[in-house]
Amino acid sequence: MSDSPCVSIPSINETCSKRTQLENGSDSLSLIKKAVVVLTRLPEYKISALRPPTPQQFYSEDESLSSSDSDMQWEPGDDSSDSDFSVSTNKQKNAKPTKIDTTRTPAPPTSSNSNNNNNVTDISPIIISSAFAHSSYETTKVRPNLPEGEVKVDMMVLARKGPMRWQRGKIVEIVTKDGRLKYKVSFEEKGKSLVSGHHIAFDTTPKLEQLYVGARVAVQCQDNKFRFQPGILAELPSRKNRLRFLVFMDDHTPVYVGLPLLHLVCRPLEDVLEDIPDSPHKGFMKQYLKDWPYPHLTQYRVGQSFNVELNGDQQKCEVQVVDCSLIQVVFQDNQHKEWIHRGSIRLEHMARFLELKAGEERNDDFD
Numbered sequence: 385m386s387d388s389p390c391v392s393i394p395s396i397n398e399t400c401s402k403r404t405q406l407e408n409g410s411d412s413l414s415l416i417k418k419a420v421v422v423l424t425r426l427p428e429y430k431i432s433a434l435r436p437p438t439p440q441q442f443y444s445e446d447e448s449l450s451s452s453d454s455d456m457q458w459e460p461g462d463d464s465s466d467s468d469f470s471v472s473t474n475k476q477k478n479a480k481p482t483k484i485d486t487t488r489t490p491a492p493p494t495s496s497n498s499n500n501n502n503n504v505t506d507i508s509p510i511i512i513s514s515a516f517a518h519s520s521y522e523t524t525k526v527r528p529n530l531p532e533g534e535v536k537v538d539m540m541v542l543a544r545k546g547p548m549r550w551q552r553g554k555i556v557e558i559v560t561k562d563g564r565l566k567y568k569v570s571f572e573e574k575g576k577s578l579v580s581g582h583h584i585a586f587d588t589t590p591k592l593e594q595l596y597v598g599a600r601v602a603v604q605c606q607d608n609k610f611r612f613q614p615g616i617l618a619e620l621p622s623r624k625n626r627l628r629f630l631v632f633m634d635d636h637t638p639v640y641v642g643l644p645l646l647h648l649v650c651r652p653l654e655d656v657l658e659d660i661p662d663s664p665h666k667g668f669m670k671q672y673l674k675d676w677p678y679p680h681l682t683q684y685r686v687g688q689s690f691n692v693e694l695n696g697d698q699q700k701c702e703v704q705v706v707d708c709s710l711i712q713v714v715f716q717d718n719q720h721k722e723w724i725h726r727g728s729i730r731l732e733h734m735a736r737f738l739e740l741k742a743g744e745e746r747n748d749d750f751d
Contacts, residue, residue, distance in 0.1 A: 498712075509599045510683040511737050525597045525676055527652075533586055535567070535650050540645055542602050542612050543569040544583035547661070548635055550602050550612040552587065553577075571681075573610065581651025582659060585612070595620060598673050600652040600659065603631050604645045611649065616656055616669060617692075618676075625708045636665040638710055638725040667727050671738065680741075681726040682734055684711055691732040692724065698732055 535541075537558060542550045553571040559578070560566070567584055570576050585602040599617040618638070619630035627641040654658055657673075659668045672679055682691075684703045691698040694715060704721070705712040714721045729735050 418696045511680055511733065525673060527596060527599070528593060530594060533648075533650065535581065535584070539652065540587040541567075541569065542585040542587060543567070543571070543577060543579050545571065545575070545577060545615070548613050548633070550585065550613075550614060551610065555584075582649055582653050584651075585647040587647065589644055590646060592643070594648060597645070597676055598656060600649040600656045601631060602647045602649065603633070603639065603641055604647070606639075606641075606645075614649075614659070616660075616673075617646075618672065619709065628708075630709060632665075632669060632725070634660050634665070636663075636668065636728065636730070638723060638728075640708070640710065664729055672727070679727050680734070680737065681709060681710075682731055684726065689716075692730075692736075693730040694720070 388436045389498075535555070535558075537555055539555045541553060541555060543553050545551050551571050553569040553574055555567050556570045556576070557568040559568065560563060561578075565581060566578050567581065568576060568578050569584065582600065595617060597617055597620060600614070601617055602612040602614050604612045605613060613633050613635075615631040615633040617629060618632050619625050619628075621627040621629060625640065628642065629646060630638060630640055631646075632638055657666055657670055660669065684706060686703050686706060689700060689702045692701050692715070693699075693712060694701075699715050699717060701713040701715045703711050704714055709726055711726055712721060712723050724730060727734055729738060
């Protein structure tokens with residue numbers, strides 16, 4: 385505005401002076417004070433450090449401690465063509481890296497969310513090779529070099545009573561048969577059985593230092609505390625799985641459990657996979673342990689629809705909840721709900737991906 389007063393601002397290098405009178409009122413002596421302002425440009429890293437982190441920056445840093453933890457992506461361009469499938473990250477130069485926030489469990493979708501997800505139900509999922517561990521403890525696949533626990537008569541154990549049924553019982557006799565130690569177990573719920581050392585588990589809770597990815601365990605069923613199921617430890621507690629253990633049961637069922645539900649097998653086989661019957665799950669576990677700590681995972685969103693194998697057939701289902709490495713799906717035909725691992729061979733896209741990956745590896749062997 386034209387009526388506004390004009391204020392003269394001195395330049396940075398201009399000297400400001402002021403005469404200061406002494407206490408006796410004499411004008412003969414004055415002091416001159418000079419003020420100089422110097423501007424220095426801070427380095428970029430200091431400027432970044434002064435900025436408050438955004439939520440996205442916070443979770444990204446929390447999930448990745450180094451560049452080696454970044455996720456490798458694979459995304460089919462056309463779901464109807466196998467020729468577009470690739471496991472090479474070089475073909476994804478224009479794709480923006482995606483970090484999965486597995487520190488929190490997303491809330492189930494509301495009705496408004498369901499409407500918003502209608503336009504993404506047919507989108508093929510991204511398949512990533514996820515860096516799942518943050519420390520050497522979490523990445524270990526080697527059995528710790530610790531003394532074996534004692535197994536003796538009158539000791540309470542969990543013993544195999546069927547392929548997917550272990551129960552609590554007492555060792556009543558230890559015998560040698562065919563050159564191998566056998567344990568006669570008397571079950572609490574009637575019956576006796578003569579089993580090998582890899583078919584009994586300690587009744588006590590294991591120590592953390594005894595556990596490792598690939599350990600043979602028995603897990604207490606959450607709906608029946610007197611029944612246990614055999615499986616293989618697949619994840620140790622970390623920030624990404626909210627400090628839980630992931631176990632694959634021998635029937636391919638995944639479950640997150642706490643330490644009190646775990647029981648170590650007393651005398652596991654050198655190759656724990658020999659304890660699993662020949663099945664697609666056995667091949668899956670072999671590949672899973674080979675890939676760890678970078679297992680292949682699909683990245684689904686709540687409300688997304690796709691096909692999953694159920695009773696031998698591919699059936700349409702929808703994602704209801706995403707919980708770290710697991711998703712809960714509901715099948716459209718019968719409303720059956722279950723938890724499935726995001727790298728499961730039952731998933732339509734993962735099965736095709738693993739098949740093509742195996743083909744590439746076979747071709748590499750011939751080259």
